[in-house]
Amino acid sequence: xxxxxEISSLEAPDFKRLIHVGxxxxxxxxxxxxxxxxxxxxxxxxxxxxTDDHWKRQIEISPLDSGKKSTKVLSMRNTKLDEYISEIGQxxxxxxxxxxxxxxxxxxxxxxxxxxxxxxxxxxxxxxxxSQFLIxxxxxxxxxLMEKDESYKSFGDLExxxxxxxxxxA
Numbered sequence: 433x434x435x436x437x438e439i440s441s442l443e444a445p446d447f448k449r450l451i452h453v454g455x456x457x458x459x460x461x462x463x464x465x466x467x468x469x470x471x472x473x474x475x476x477x478x479x480x481x482x483t484d485d486h487w488k489r490q491i492e493i494s495p496l497d498s499g500k501k502s503t504k505v506l507s508m509r510n511t512k513l514d515e516y517i518s519e520i521g522q523x524x525x526x527x528x529x530x531x532x533x534x535x536x537x538x539x540x541x542x543x544x545x546x547x548x549x550x551x552x553x554x555x556x557x558x559x560x561x562x563s564q565f566l567i568x569x570x571x572x573x574x575x576x577l578m579e580k581d582e583s584y585k586s587f588g589d590l591e592x593x594x595x596x597x598x599x600x601x602a
Contacts, residue, residue, distance in 0.1 A: 434544040446559030453552035455514035465552040470561035481525040
């Protein structure tokens, strides 16, 4: 069976991808396809999360294999799509920037009964993916930078520290 996933982002409203992937393929193969079509650095950590209908995260599928069997964290390399993806409309979140909690929305849009797909491919591309790193957005006029005088906040003199916490033991 061939699964057709739609990928979108709130950060980049014009970004949309339709990816065709065999249900017997692994999440790692879907991950690589998303990384390639988004021009992301593949050395960075990313994870899928199976979600409920309201996008609440349920199960993580990670590239890191802890070696332990867990129902909450699975390995991308060993987990096939058809083990967790079955119904049209099923939702996933693809976190590509853990430090800033940035992600893509993924939804299963269609299932085809064909079985002749050799590897995943991008069937439709529109717009640019959001930048993988927020540092790349510094040239964007919509990004607000911290003022110089905000970058350092004084917490008082050292004498105040001793008044509050007392003398430090050596």
